[in-house]
Amino acid sequence: MLIMKYLNNIKLSLVTAVFVCTGTVFTGCEDDLTISGSTDKLETVDGVYGYVRSAAGARELTPITLFGDKAGTGHLFFELTKAAEQDVTVTFKIDKDALEAYNEANNTSYEMYPVDKLSLANDGKITVKAGEKKSASMELNINAGGTIGTTYAVAVSATADGGATVSTNNQTYIYLVKPQPAYPVRGTARDVKTLCFVEVNNENILNCGEYTMAKDGTPFFDVVSIFAANINVDSKTGRAHIFCNDQVSFLLKNADQIIRPLQAKGIKVNMTILGNHDESGMSSLSKEAAEDFAKELKAYADIYGLDGFDFDDEYSNYSENPSPGFEERSSANYCRLIYECRKIMPDKLLGIYEYLLYDAPNGSVEGKSAGELVDYMCYGTYQRYAKGREENFTGLPKSKYGPYSLKINNEYNGGWSGFNQETIQNLKDAGYGLQVFYNPEPRIYSYDHYFTAVSKVLYNDEVEWTGKYYNRTDFTSIQGTKLAYESYLGEWAATSSNSLYIYIDEDNNPRWWDWSGSQKFNVRIEEKEAGKSYYIYGWGTYPEITEKYPLVAEYDAVKGYISIYPQVIHEGDAADPETWEVHWGTYAGSGANCYWRAYPQYANYAIEGSINLDGSFGLVGVGNRWGLDPYHEVDGTLVVPHMDVKYHITENYTLVKN
Structure with missing residues (x-):
């Protein structure tokens, strides 16, 4: 029976490798190769065992893709479990019978690739030199000629001139070769x-x-x-x-x-x-x-x-x-x-x-x-x-x-x-x-x-x-979410990466500390000038001020970024004579003199960020323990609205849509 010829153990090694064209891929580098069955155990028994392997560590069912009228190439070698005592000549052969045996054994129905489009280099002959365990690579040339989208198979068997036995677990190797359309070509060639x-x-x-x-x-x-x-x-x-x-x-x-x-x-x-x-x-x-x-x-x-x-x-x-x-x-x-x-x-x-x-x-x-x-x-x-x-x-x-x-x-x-x-x-x-x-x-x-x-x-x-x-x-x-002016509009839950607070130490002295970590607050971003700027309501540590007087953020249409710079958010008027300015600030003082100091000299530094692919967006500040807060002037000094807050929100910010 035909199938028995290929599935029984064979002395003097009739080795079968089957190459099948289809669309599935299982490939890997040589160190990642898995051989069906254990070849290590074969080294512990008498005799020399040989088997066919693919170069480049390709596993079973590895596809070789043909693009348009381009040919493809498989690379095979023959490997022994022990070094050859003398030169071993191996002959590969394109073998339709081996394919039929594979189909019968695996309940598949692969069609043979057109035989007139197949050839083996050097008439299929390769040598495992004395003292070595593996042969050089043998090229299987696959010329274009199959129908795009059709699954084909090419079976190749190998015989050796002596001294090798092949386990049934290592007789079959499957390449998948898939005809594909030719690459599309750019209409106008690029200089760069x-x-x-x-x-x-x-x-x-x-x-x-x-x-x-x-x-x-x-x-x-x-x-x-x-x-x-x-x-x-x-x-x-x-x-x-x-x-x-x-x-x-x-x-x-x-x-x-x-x-x-x-x-x-x-x-x-x-x-x-x-x-x-x-x-x-x-x-x-x-x-x-x-x-x-x-x-x-x-x-x-x-x-x-x-x-x-x-x-x-x-x-x-x-x-x-x-x-x-x-x-x-x-x-x-x-x-x-x-x-x-x-x-x-x-x-x-x-x-x-x-x-x-x-x-x-x-x-x-x-x-x-x-x-x-x-x-x-x-x-x-x-x-x-x-x-x-x-x-x-x-x-x-x-x-x-x-x-x-x-x-x-x-x-x-x-x-x-x-x-x-x-x-x-x-x-x-x-x-x-x-x-x-x-x-x-x-x-x-x-x-x-x-x-x-x-x-x-x-x-x-x-x-x-x-x-x-x-x-x-x-x-x-x-x-994902695209970078666009409209992407920033809406209501957001903001989380700071850090915050500072004043605690009372064991000697009853107020001290600054930042172990409190992130804090959350809500903001609302509305259109100011379409495509160019926004109003941001409720920002930061003092929402009672920034909800009433929103910050203005700029949209960079080139980068798709949003930026918030220090700014005047309210000029004093009859309704509210206080002028409110947003500045960079950080902790200062100690004991009863702890305060949140303004740094108007940093007016050219912004919080900046952009929409992430998941729809959230991040804003990056100038550094740890620094935040943008509203200040007004008292006796010639810029001060925050009050110090009666638990946390001063600082550093960087992540915003997620509510």
Whole structure:
């Protein structure tokens, strides 16, 4: 019976790997691989067992996506449980019978991919060399020819020339290959492209697809880079290999739900390779090691459908006495790696992140300069404009350099800190070809106002946000709140991050203290001048004053922010001769002389903030123990209405709609 041929234990190893095309994704980096059944136990019994595995740590049911008329490639290798005593020749074969056996065993009905579109490199022959446990990678070439949306399967069997037994638990491997439409192409080519590095330990790259150009609906971002997988020394082999942490592995396992939607919008998705505290790194690989590492990168690109790689030569611990396969750090070694990558991945993007000059490829290899080999390079010191820096790199034109990288996380106030629109204009006018963004936090900030400030200069267009965002592991979006003038109107419950109060100590002396923590109060925000300003009623420690005489807040239409500055809220008149002014204040005095002192010299400092995606918004003050309060003048001194309050409300504020 056919199925028995593939399910019984087989001496001299008939090994079956089945590659199935469908839409589900289960992938992972090599360290995250799970083999069906236990291969460790096989090492404790007599004999040598062999089995087929996928490169790039791909699990069963991993899809290989074909885009339009582009071909796809699977990468297989043969691994033994013990080192081979002699060369073992393995022959892979495209095998329809193996697919039928898989369908019968698993109650599936996968259709064979057109056989005339399939081929194996080197006629399917590969060798496990004596003294080693695994073969080199074998490429399964899958040419375009299937129907988009149809599920196919390709079964590949392998035979070895002796000495290996295969457990029934390890006979079947499933690749999922899914024909997809070709990438959409931007109608008008951009002189300056946009690249965004996303810290996937915290954020979801799907958020980058929610920002589009107002005129034609195309994506704001050209390239999104998964930050980051690592280059590390494999403790078993001593060679450099790719390591993926749990967050990167999750993304690759779910490429259909996370990577493909961006590509379907026309956004290219790269993966960044980052050093990781051992002697392996982009600048230390020997020629042979560079060739080997480039092949592994290609396997990741082919299997997970990546559009390329960005390289960041940080955090490697380069050795002055390198181990075999490694050399002393040099830009020439780095250039060699990029050369090897370009040689076997001519259609993939290769980008460089540098900030020290020597942490980048330089010079030439085989007549190809570093500038010719890379697609782009960017300066990695944030919010600094490095005009002319590209001249340090051999053959690198301005059109391939990004001299002004913008960090857009909370550390830089969503990117506004240090941002200069004139620098964007200078970058464009000077002929640079790349604008880089790093570390967006789209669950904190909606970036449509910020990206518009950039795109008005680069593209004479605005950026729109769909209003949707994703948590790190989400496949479906959450509806957020857009930054708009109208978003701030209404009644709000405000909570301060701190407050101060006067307590009586054991010696019956009044003293200031701030252990009371946050306090709550209610405010009402109404329109003053549409699109420009608001009235805020009931603010802070003295609502009996601010409810009667509201503060005026300004709306910044560029940033989408709201700001409250010190101000006069009431000029004395017949009805109320007192003039009330709002100033920054903090605690002062001691004992019976405790008071809340005004600092009118800080009139240029504001409470500022913006709407959060969940509809709340935060306001940030000038610092701990400082608050905005109403004062009036008594005998030439600014004083608060009275000191008969329990708490003086200070610092920062979170507001939630009532």
